[in-house]
Amino acid sequence: MTQKLVIIGAGMASGRVIEHLLDADPGAYDITLFNAEPRGNYNRIMLSPVLSGDKTYEEIVTHSDDWYAERGITCRFGEHVVKIDPDMKVVEGENGHVPYDKLVIATGSAPFIIPVPGHDLPGVISYRDLDDTNAMIEAAAKGGKAVVIGGGLLGMEAAAGLKERGMDVTVLHLTGHLMERQLDEAAGYLLRKDLEARGITVKTQASTKAILGEERAQAVLLESGETLGADLVVMAVGIRPETRLATDAHLDVARGIEVNAQMQTSDPDIYAVGECVEFDGHLFGLVAPLYDQARVLADSLLDQPNAFAVKELATKLKVTGCDLFSAGDFAEGEGREDIVFRDPARGIYKRLVIEDGRLVGAVMYGDTADGSWFFGLIKDGADIEEMRGTLIFGPAFQGGASADPLSAFAALPPEAEICGCNGVCKGQITRAIETGATDLGAIRATTKASASCGTCTGLVDQLLAVTLGDGYAAPQALPVCGCTSHTHEDVRRLIKSQELKSQAAVWQELGWTTANGCHVCRPALNYYLLADWPLEYKDDPQSRFVNERKHANIQKDGTFSVVPRMWGGITTPDELRAIADAADKFAVPTVKVTGGQRIDLLGVRGEDLPGIWSDLNRAGLVSGHAYSKGLRTVKTCVGTDHCRFGTQDSTGLGIKLEKHLWGSWTPHKLKLAVSGCPRNCAEATCKDIGVVCVDSGYEIHVGGAAGMEIKGTELLCKVATEEEAIEVISAMTQIYRENARYLDRIYKWLDRVGLDWVKAQIVDDAENRRALAERFQLSQSVYRKDPWAEHAQDSATRAQYAPLANLTLEAAE
């Protein structure tokens, strides 16, 4: 027997329910459909194109009046439902009662209106249905200013549409970046940039205090006190389930109307579907789960077993020209790792979030073609470890079921583009490799691949590995820190090639993910910038580790150690007296002779530093830089002055070298020594740079260390004169300064570039050696000076060492 089905609300969910019911069993129910809007079902997702003028209402109608009539559905459009009487099983409409056997509530959602003063003025509208859309179109026809409150999905669409219709649009958003529920900060930044490029003003962290106006809205007042003129105010801050009828009927209602997996409410003859329901604590706003619900509900009404389950959700949006996609959970967290791809030139950003070898989230901006593939991986919980290296490039780069990401590369056609910046395809690169370009540098030089933004560096590496097989040692490509996806090498190269001369420029142009870096990247950037732009860049003390900021070594109790320089390890009675006096005056608890042939005063209080420096300066003593990533000491033996074996004046050369090199900043500490003969009493062959004097001249050794690792040096070259030795050592220091990663000692850097490369640059190429030595001299014109004297003599700097205030008295009172 035909039962009576009443449906309240003709939206997309209930529309789909009706379609399923009629498909399965057209005779099962006699359907009555209420709708508060004076029309049937249309595609609400397409309201944005209607607003922007790309589509008309007629084009987005899904069920026309004829459609309902042909199927015998009784339509009560434009009629509000007053109440439901579950006991009598009757729905009371404004124009009369309708009895039901089964009832479906599909009332959708209502826009959330923030209750600021003036929210009910004419000219303030929400963005939910066709009437709102038409009201906006009408307002836009008069032109003027529109303020959109809410930088979420709806707000974006309203703003883009109104701009398209010629209004002057400002978007206000409460939090730090747009669409924070769907996008991370970087994607939010790109969206903002796109909107701004289109002439839309975006204000984040903008909280609305009131809407001002007499007869109608005229302006929006922000908490900050700023006032924005507004002929139209669109409230798009969010939606809430429309539950009034269910509440009045005493159904179970939490945030939404509570339903079980069969879409049944607490009354077994009443069902609910769509944005008005709450299932298992979830609310629903996207269309995919609503269609799932519609399928389940139709089955339930026909007594077919089916159950609704919450699935992982993806958002793929197109805000008039801005492609964006997000899926899963992309919050940062412990145990989570990111794979990030950026192409700043094309405004592309992709970020994958991986946890336990599985993809858990994805955010994409600018190029969302692979979104559904990533979404599939998230839904399936697929193990992605095997394709991790190429995952971010999407399915085109995966070799089917292949376990080896390299074979995916092998399978790429020769015309596949590898470097987007320079338009270099795989074939060009493999040809270059086959003709002798066997490392990244050579490929950059011959094809320009990876030579611009550098984001395809990983791909070029893979191609080298594929083409050269075991002959290729892949470089380690770890990013500098969590603030960036760039490696140290990329950052150094880009600072030079893009002429980035401030940290802010680096953060912006290389897409740093943090506001101002962290304790890992800031010291590195500060070093790279001062090494590459000695005249233009101003050293930033706040980006230095405390030792380099305070020019003393911090000790475990927060006191400092002070080491004055003793050139080449030579001192005088006057200097020793000054050191002794300073130690007495400042009650220095420990005085120690160091391994670098000088004296360490340990346990000096921070606020006493300028005082002790002044005293030491008066005796001619300067900072020993015992705290710096820079030149430390030049250790010497006594050489020909006193030693019966000495072949050259090792002490004299040591002093000359120290006076030439002191004050220079280097990627890590730089220790030198000069031994007067091969007996090597100054232990020159375990220093970063060591000179061993021989009868015929000077052997220059590099790459030693005696710290965490013990490394003997390798011979760089042999020269005949002191002048040549100083030039080679200047050039060696400079080439290390210009090329090494921050915190790599010379030996570690040599492991990466090879001694042969260095020899070719500074031994074989005399012109290059001179140029390097000149660049070193230029840098030294800025940095060869005593920081102790500067800090002790400048009253403002000196004040920084003292407490700002002393509250020991006030607080005690």
Added chain:
Amino acid sequence: MNWIDIGHIDDIPLHGARVVKTPAGCVALFRTGAAEVFAADDRCPHKGGPLSEGIVHGQSVTCPLHNWVFDLNTGAAQGADEGRIGTYPLRVEAGRLLIDGAAVGKRSAA
């Protein structure tokens, strides 16, 4: 609340810190932005490192001794480290730094 004027905001370098002495040890003042300052204990709960000597980044500071990172809003250690530093009301009025003497006093009594 007992607001005490302890200096001018420009006495603290941007992304830097200064200290204020109190009977219960130093309180560190951090300047994280042009007009954004925080007050917190100057002592790292790990090994007592002077946090005012650390690198200030975002709204966090990294201890100079062993790189513990603290969120200056909450005082909580970040990442895998567990610990918390006390934070104190500090505000800027016409460029002057005002610290809540009552909170600092309570700290010394505790």
